[in-house]
Amino acid sequence: MGTFLAPVFEPGFFDSSAVNVALVVGAVVAMVSAPVGVFTVIRGQSFAGHAFSDVSTTGGSGAFLVGVNPIWGFVVMGLAATSAMEMIGVQRARSRDVATGIVLGGALGLSALFLYLDATSSSTTGASITVLFGSIFVIDHSTAVITALCALAVLATIVPIYRMLLLSSLDSDIAASRGVPVRLVGVCYLAATSLAVALSAITIGAILSTALLIGPAATALRLTRRPGAAIVTAGLVGIGATWLGILLAYDSFYWPPAGRGWPVSFFVVVLIFVFYLISGAHRPRRRPEPMTPGVPGGV
Amino acid sequence: MFSSFMIDTWMAASMAAVIAGVVGYFAVMRSSAFAAHAVPLGAFAGAAGASLIGVSTILGLGVFAVGGAVGIGWLGRRGHRDVATALALVVLLGLGSLFLSLSTEYAPEIYSLLFGEVLGVSTSELVPLAGLGIVTIAVVAVYYRPLLLTSVLSDVAEARGARPFRLEMVFLVILALATTMTVPVVGAFLMFSLMIAPAAAARLLTARPSLAMVLSVLIALAMAWAAVAASYESQWPVGFFVGTLGVVSYGLARAWSTVHRGGRGRVIQASSSRTEAKASAARSSSSRRWAADTWVRMRAFPRGTTG
Numbered sequence: 381m382g383t384f385l386a387p388v389f390e391p392g393f394f395d396s397s398a399v400n401v402a403l404v405v406g407a408v409v410a411m412v413s414a415p416v417g418v419f420t421v422i423r424g425q426s427f428a429g430h431a432f433s434d435v436s437t438t439g440g441s442g443a444f445l446v447g448v449n450p451i452w453g454f455v456v457m458g459l460a461a462t463s464a465m466e467m468i469g470v471q472r473a474r475s476r477d478v479a480t481g482i483v484l485g486g487a488l489g490l491s492a493l494f495l496y497l498d499a500t501s502s503s504t505t506g507a508s509i510t511v512l513f514g515s516i517f518v519i520d521h522s523t524a525v526i527t528a529l530c531a532l533a534v535l536a537t538i539v540p541i542y543r544m545l546l547l548s549s550l551d552s553d554i555a556a557s558r559g560v561p562v563r564l565v566g567v568c569y570l571a572a573t574s575l576a577v578a579l580s581a582i583t584i585g586a587i588l589s590t591a592l593l594i595g596p597a598a599t600a601l602r603l604t605r606r607p608g609a610a611i612v613t614a615g616l617v618g619i620g621a622t623w624l625g626i627l628l629a630y631d632s633f634y635w636p637p638a639g640r641g642w643p644v645s646f647f648v649v650v651l652i653f654v655f656y657l658i659s660g661a662h663r664p665r666r667r668p669e670p671m672t673p674g675v676p677g678g679v
Numbered sequence: 680m681f682s683s684f685m686i687d688t689w690m691a692a693s694m695a696a697v698i699a700g701v702v703g704y705f706a707v708m709r710s711s712a713f714a715a716h717a718v719p720l721g722a723f724a725g726a727a728g729a730s731l732i733g734v735s736t737i738l739g740l741g742v743f744a745v746g747g748a749v750g751i752g753w754l755g756r757r758g759h760r761d762v763a764t765a766l767a768l769v770v771l772l773g774l775g776s777l778f779l780s781l782s783t784e785y786a787p788e789i790y791s792l793l794f795g796e797v798l799g800v801s802t803s804e805l806v807p808l809a810g811l812g813i814v815t816i817a818v819v820a821v822y823y824r825p826l827l828l829t830s831v832l833s834d835v836a837e838a839r840g841a842r843p844f845r846l847e848m849v850f851l852v853i854l855a856l857a858t859t860m861t862v863p864v865v866g867a868f869l870m871f872s873l874m875i876a877p878a879a880a881a882r883l884l885t886a887r888p889s890l891a892m893v894l895s896v897l898i899a900l901a902m903a904w905a906a907v908a909a910s911y912e913s914q915w916p917v918g919f920f921v922g923t924l925g926v927v928s929y930g931l932a933r934a935w936s937t938v939h940r941g942g943r944g945r946v947i948q949a950s951s952s953r954t955e956a957k958a959s960a961a962r963s964s965s966s967r968r969w970a971a972d973t974w975v976r977m978r979a980f981p982r983g984t985t986g
Contacts, residue, residue, distance in 0.1 A: 426761035427713035430768070468933075478879045481712035482929050485872035489922015492868065496916045587776060591769040598762045643780045649773030653766060 398517045402626050402644075405524050409580040410592055410618030412531040415538050415611045416576045417597030417618075419569060422549045422607075427477060428465065428570065429593045431484040432577035433586035435461045438487045440582060441494035451526055454582055458574030461487060466567055517629075517644065523582070530579045537572040541565055546607055588645050592618050595652035602659040621651040688907060691800040694812050695861040696873060696903035700896030701819055702857045703874030705850055707882055708830035713761055714751055714851065715874050717768035719858045719867040721747035723792050724775025726862075731782040737807060741859040747771050748851035756844060793867050800864055811860035815853060822849050827888055834971040865903075869918045873899055876925030880932035898928055 420429045436454045443453025461483050468479035538545070548555035548562045549569075556562050573593075580589040600613035625648030632642040706715040722744035729739025747767050755763035819826070828836040829846045837843060861870050877898035881891045906920035 421759060421762055424759060424761055426759070426765040427716070430713070430716075430765055477710040477712045478707060478875065481716070481871070481875040482879060482926060484716065485876055486922050486926035488868040489872060489919045489925070492916045492918030492922065496919070585776075587769055587772040590765055591773070594762055594765040595769070598759070598766070643776045646773045646777040646780075649769050653770050656766060 396630075399626065399630060401521065401524055402517055403623060405527055406584070406622035406626060407619050408528055408531050409584060409589075410596070410622050411615050412534050412576050413580060413589075413592040414596060414600075414615035414618055416534065416573050417593040418600065418607060418611050418614055419538075419545060419549055420573060420593060421597045421601055422546075423569070425476065425480075425570075425573075426594050427480045429573055429577060430590045431480050431487075432458055432461065432574045433581040433589045434484060434491075435487040435574075436578035436581040437586060438491040438494060439578065441491055441498055445494050445498055451579075451582070454578035455575065457487070458578040459571060462567065462570045462574050465570065527579050527582075530575060534572050534576045537568055537575075541568055545569055585645055588648055591645075591649045591652050592622070595649075595656055596621065599652070599656045599659045602656075617652075617655055621648050621655060624648075625651055685911070687800045687802050687805055689904070690805060691808060691864045692903040692907050693900060694805075694808055695865045695870070696899040697896055698812050698815055698857045698861060699865075699870060699873035700877055700899035701816065701892060702853055703878035703899070704881065704888075704892045704895045705819075705826060705830060706854065706874055707878040708827070708888075709847075709850060711850070711854075712875050713764045714748075714854060716871045717751065717764045717771075718744055718747050718851070718854050719862050719870045721768050721771030721775075722855070722858050722862055723867045724771045724778065726792050727775050727778040727782065731778045736863060737859060740862055741855075743771060744855035744858040744862075745852065748855040749848070752844070752848045752851050755847075792862065804863065808860050808864065811856055815856045815860065818849070818853050818856070822846070822853075826850060831888070832971070834975050838971040838974045865921070866918060869921045872918075872922050872925040873903065876929050877902060880928045883929075883932040883936040902928060 417429070420426060435457050439453035439455075439457030441453075442457065443451075446453075464483045464486075465479050468482060469475040544555070544560045544565050545568075547558070548560050548565050552562050555565075577589050577593060580592060584592075596614040596618035597610070599617050600610040603613055604610050625644050628647040629642060629644040632647075703715065706712060722740045725739035725741070725743025725746075726736045727739075728743070729736050750767040750770075751760075751764050754767060825836065825841050825846055826849065828839070829841055829843055833843060836846075857874075858870060861873075865873060878891075878895040880898055881894035884894055885891050902921060902924045905924060906917050909915070909920045910917040
């Protein structure tokens, strides 16, 4: 196999421990993002899904300032943002957008302050760039283990409420009339999303975290209408894009300008976007469905 | 605080606030807060690209802002608008990460593009700022009525012959123009706070569109001035004050509207979009609203609703 695939896999691809950790962490993040992302797309809460990755920047820089493990900053800020959005009114379709926006604006303001104080106290101007763009190749083993544990926590939140969450995402009125605690389920979903997004943001950067959350799920929902199949497809698309992106980034070390390498985020994002565009050509078979009246500022 | 070099700063902050107040009102009414976040942040990647190939920052910002806006509109034609926005945003930022990794000396400038550099505005930057600002306001003035109608009552607008896709594109291009102008001054993140918070607060205070827009501009101006003054005194970044003041002004407006409406009893809010559409038509006393609702139902069920 080595000689056959030599032009594809540059020397040392499977021997490098950084690459191995990147492959494993990338797969874990893609697998967790799949179920959370499918629900995010169905519920129309992509904005919240993205906002959590920016909010985690605040948590990371704040934790750095106080001097505790960044993980705690991410978790605390994620849960604080969840409850703030819930208080402003994220559960209603009309005010969801503004609720997310106000929380995001406040968090970004705090983030500006923390990064400024970090920079003056220890001259790490690059902190904002590291958090925003991240790098999947510089993950140490302890972070990888914590990521995996938190991935389990997210799945443990989603799996027990799967059916209730699905029903309330598709039609909250029917769910409420059948006795589903819609609001509680919504909060659980939001908390799981904040945890999933924050942890993928610290390991692979905010851009990739949003891309892996929304892209594969949106692609999968264009290919199939069945939620279970969509989650599996989204996971496969996410893992495929991540691994191919890591491979291309590793190979790009020999591309011009020589000896620098192109960023993984770029490759993964472009691959996900290409998958999404290709999936648009395929239309799932479905029964003809009456058009629904448009809503002012609908979701 | 009012020395000669600060005059430019005050003028730049005021212009940015006026633009943000006007454009932000439409962003809030159209539930386009995500686009208002994505276009400035995506345009930031254009600035990185411009510095890589050595053209002016404004040009890079403009190309990426307009490109991102058109991409959001085009991808969002059918299907989920929020998904289209998220995908356009990550593609632009992915390009940005490529540009950043290919160029070398950029780190401090990134912070200022993300979080703004109001305290370092030069007189030469004011002229393009004012020019683009006037263009933005002019486009808003031309499309004021159709934009407002599609934002508030999309059914009525469609029944009266407005083209939603075209108006969505017009709105996104206005957003891109406003972005190009203000991001170098107030930063990608702050532009967002300055657009959403004042407009959301103004909408809570009054239901009349023209009054709400004036209020939105006034709140944005007050926020910008207070933030510049506080930043000048404390040396802390201006973004922190804009973000915090945004949350405070929205909270105050929210409290005011709760107290004000307290006696009259609250309308029960519908939880899903379909219920909301039916409920708002049923509550409405406008014959045009009913006509539009009938029109939409006829279009949706051409063979009748009774079977």
